[in-house]
Amino acid sequence: MRRADIKRETGETKIEVGLDLDGTGRADIATGIGFLDHMLTLLARHSMIDLLVRAEGDLHVDDHHTTEDVGIALGQAFARALGTKAGITRYADCLMPMDETLTRVALDISGRAFLVFKVDFPTEKIGTFDTELVREFFQAFASNAGITLHVECLHGVNSHHIAESAFKGLARVLRLATEKDARAADRVPSTKGTLSV
Numbered sequence: 001m002r003r004a005d006i007k008r009e010t011g012e013t014k015i016e017v018g019l020d021l022d023g024t025g026r027a028d029i030a031t032g033i034g035f036l037d038h039m040l041t042l043l044a045r046h047s048m049i050d051l052l053v054r055a056e057g058d059l060h061v062d063d064h065h066t067t068e069d070v071g072i073a074l075g076q077a078f079a080r081a082l083g084t085k086a087g088i089t090r091y092a093d094c095l096m097p098m099d100e101t102l103t104r105v106a107l108d109i110s111g112r113a114f115l116v117f118k119v120d121f122p123t124e125k126i127g128t129f130d131t132e133l134v135r136e137f138f139q140a141f142a143s144n145a146g147i148t149l150h151v152e153c154l155h156g157v158n159s160h161h162i163a164e165s166a167f168k169g170l171a172r173v174l175r176l177a178t179e180k181d182a183r184a185a186d187r188v189p190s191t192k193g194t195l196s197v
Contacts, residue, residue: 002178003050004080008073012065013057019077021178023050031055031070033063035129036137039167040070046171063133071137075144082178085109086186092176096169101156105169107177108148115142118152119166123159134163138170 002021009015027044029037031053044051053074057066082088093106103119117138121131142149151169156162 002081002083004077006073006077006080008069008076010065010069012061013055013069015056015069015073016052016054017070017073017077018050018052019074019081020050021078021081023048026050028052031066032057032059033066033129035126035163036063036067036070039137039163040074042164043167043171043174046168047174049171049174063129064136067133068136068140071140072144075141075146078141078145078174082109085111087180087184089177089179089181089184092173094169094172094176095154096165096172098156098161098165098168100158101161101165102154103156103162103165103169104150104152104154105166105173106150107170107173109146109177110148111146112148113143113146114148115139116150116152119162120153121159121162122157126159126163131159131163134166138166141170 004019006017025045025048027041029040031037032055040051040053053070055066055070059066088109090109096103096105115138117135124131138151151166153162
């Protein structure tokens, strides 16, 4: 079973994540940040990953620590759930439309953490959520999941749509890249024989 549970506690946050890669897209999310809850709920739904997230953070300061630490814990759970990565598809890419917005997302479950994030937001906030935190989440997730991730908004004018297309694009490539490749059997998809760092 490809699932993992992570608990992470610091002086700034207390995070619990449960993740099942072979789920049905069920989401049970409570971070204290409404917009982040919305993004994680659609991430679960469109990736078909069952996701439990509980977060308590220093929201009296701002949303930064909680958003980043949820990304860290989610990335760690993702890496643990994949195990040796034997039999996975490994690569995926998609173009994700959201009304006027179009975002390109590409992923390699390589064991090498790298993020290219070419996304500009026309506003500094979506509601009360700082738009710069979208990148912080993606950076934390990619670094701790051990993936190479490229996200580029090709065009868009609405900040909510831009963020949502990025999260939905991530969801789609996670689903595709983690699917079992029947032709690969239980081989690790690498000529090196390993996808660990």
